[in-house]
Amino acid sequence: MNVPNIARRRPRAVLAGLLALVLGLTLAGCGSDGANTPAGPQAEPVTITDHWKRTVEVPADPKRVVVLEWEGLITKSMRIFGVEDTLVGVDTATKKMGYRAKLVPRIDRAEALGSPWSGVNYERLVGLEPDVVFLEAWVASQENRTLHQEVIDKIESLGVPVVVLLSPSNFDRPDIRTAWVHITITGAVFGKQAEAAKLVGRLQAGLDKVTARTRDIPEAERTPVAYFATINNVMGTKSIQSYLLTEIVGARNVAGAGTFVTVSEEKLLALDPAAMVVAGHEGYLDPALIHSGRHAGLNWANLAEMRAIKNRRLVALGYDEWRATVETPIALLKMAKLAYPDRFADVDVAAEEVAFYREVYGLDDQRAREAIEAQKYVGDLEVR
Numbered sequence: 001m002n003v004p005n006i007a008r009r010r011p012r013a014v015l016a017g018l019l020a021l022v023l024g025l026t027l028a029g030c031g032s033d034g035a036n037t038p039a040g041p042q043a044e045p046v047t048i049t050d051h052w053k054r055t056v057e058v059p060a061d062p063k064r065v066v067v068l069e070w071e072g073l074i075t076k077s078m079r080i081f082g083v084e085d086t087l088v089g090v091d092t093a094t095k096k097m098g099y100r101a102k103l104v105p106r107i108d109r110a111e112a113l114g115s116p117w118s119g120v121n122y123e124r125l126v127g128l129e130p131d132v133v134f135l136e137a138w139v140a141s142q143e144n145r146t147l148h149q150e151v152i153d154k155i156e157s158l159g160v161p162v163v164v165l166l167s168p169s170n171f172d173r174p175d176i177r178t179a180w181v182h183i184t185i186t187g188a189v190f191g192k193q194a195e196a197a198k199l200v201g202r203l204q205a206g207l208d209k210v211t212a213r214t215r216d217i218p219e220a221e222r223t224p225v226a227y228f229a230t231i232n233n234v235m236g237t238k239s240i241q242s243y244l245l246t247e248i249v250g251a252r253n254v255a256g257a258g259t260f261v262t263v264s265e266e267k268l269l270a271l272d273p274a275a276m277v278v279a280g281h282e283g284y285l286d287p288a289l290i291h292s293g294r295h296a297g298l299n300w301a302n303l304a305e306m307r308a309i310k311n312r313r314l315v316a317l318g319y320d321e322w323r324a325t326v327e328t329p330i331a332l333l334k335m336a337k338l339a340y341p342d343r344f345a346d347v348d349v350a351a352e353e354v355a356f357y358r359e360v361y362g363l364d365d366q367r368a369r370e371a372i373e374a375q376k377y378v379g380d381l382e383v384r
Helices: 012-022 073-081 090-098 099-105 122-127 142-157 177-190 195-212 242-249 265-273 286-293 328-339 349-361 367-374
Strands: 046-049 057-058 066-068 089-090 133-135 162-166 224-228 233-235 260-262 273-279 313-315
Touching: 012 057, 012 273, 046 177, 057 162, 073 089, 073 099, 073 133, 073 177, 073 195, 073 349, 089 090, 089 265, 099 367, 122 142, 133 142, 142 162, 162 177, 177 349, 195 242, 195 349, 224 242, 224 265, 224 328, 233 242, 242 328, 260 265, 273 328, 286 313, 328 349, 349 367
Parallel strands: 066 089, 066 133, 133 162, 224 273, 273 313
Antiparallel strands: 046 057, 224 233, 233 260
16 A cells, blocks of 8 residues: 655645545645745655555654554653654543553643544544554454554545554464564654664563573473453463463463453362462452452452462552553563562562663652552442
8 A cells, every 4th residue: 555645745734625534525635835935855754664564654753643552652662762742642542541641741632532443533633633643453353454444544545644553462473572563663753763772672671581580490380370351351372461471471371262261250260370460451450359359350259269369379460561561571570479489589579660660761769659550540440
């Protein structure tokens, strides 16, 4: 698919025509804006090959950017690269999360534009005059792919290039390197390749720190762990979360094949994991609520005899850090210390977490703790 060069097509004078297209009218043309001032030299557009296997041409040094994503890798990378002020629009889910705005304050000023699932507000999107749209796609089925393709086609018909990145759980073989591609491509779009390489290196080093202590654990001695997703699901072996649990932490995932695997109280009791990770998919679930037998996703009063609960071997991950994202190294430290407390006895996870936010995001200790606390975003999780 050929992507229009919107460096020449998006002057303000054509905005009315673009809005007319959104309303279902015909876009008559995209001519000159009539300015008499001679144009100065322009940097060459940047050419990107995205996860949709498309070649996308993006204006150099974009000033207005829309991001529709899940993992937060793009907006967080923009913050770390120092280009977050270009963010003008986000998906509605990102807009309502208190956590990401703690790290990327620009989100509070960006406009909520919906999503492929709830419907994109194209009129608002084009009114923002973006230079580029980043779209993270979830394509677990052909139906999902068709839905996203329709969104891509519609945005591009408005003269805006779209860079498509796949969720790290949407590959046949989960691998954290697919998440790092989000960072690398974001860096390329903004001319921040060196910063992107530095960030990827820092995050990978965090994973290597865990792997160095767990790689020699024999299969028979691997801790059986359930990775609960705060609704009636555990993360199956096709998910990126399972990859991180088994390949990096060196534990054994008790769930079967799939991504989100439906689980009942009876099934979880039968699996009887020695430890359990509780991920904030629908919202943060404090282990204290599980131990007190509250109802949140499952009725935990019926699961009091499960080994992980009886022995108090639970760890809760924040609303974002359970994803394949910038905070993944901290989530893995929490999981590794849960699965193998002896091997990580010398690791003060709380101190490591504050240091991580200080080093990666440049936050002082107080703001780092505020960002960490914001991970406990309850979201849509009903607790009773």
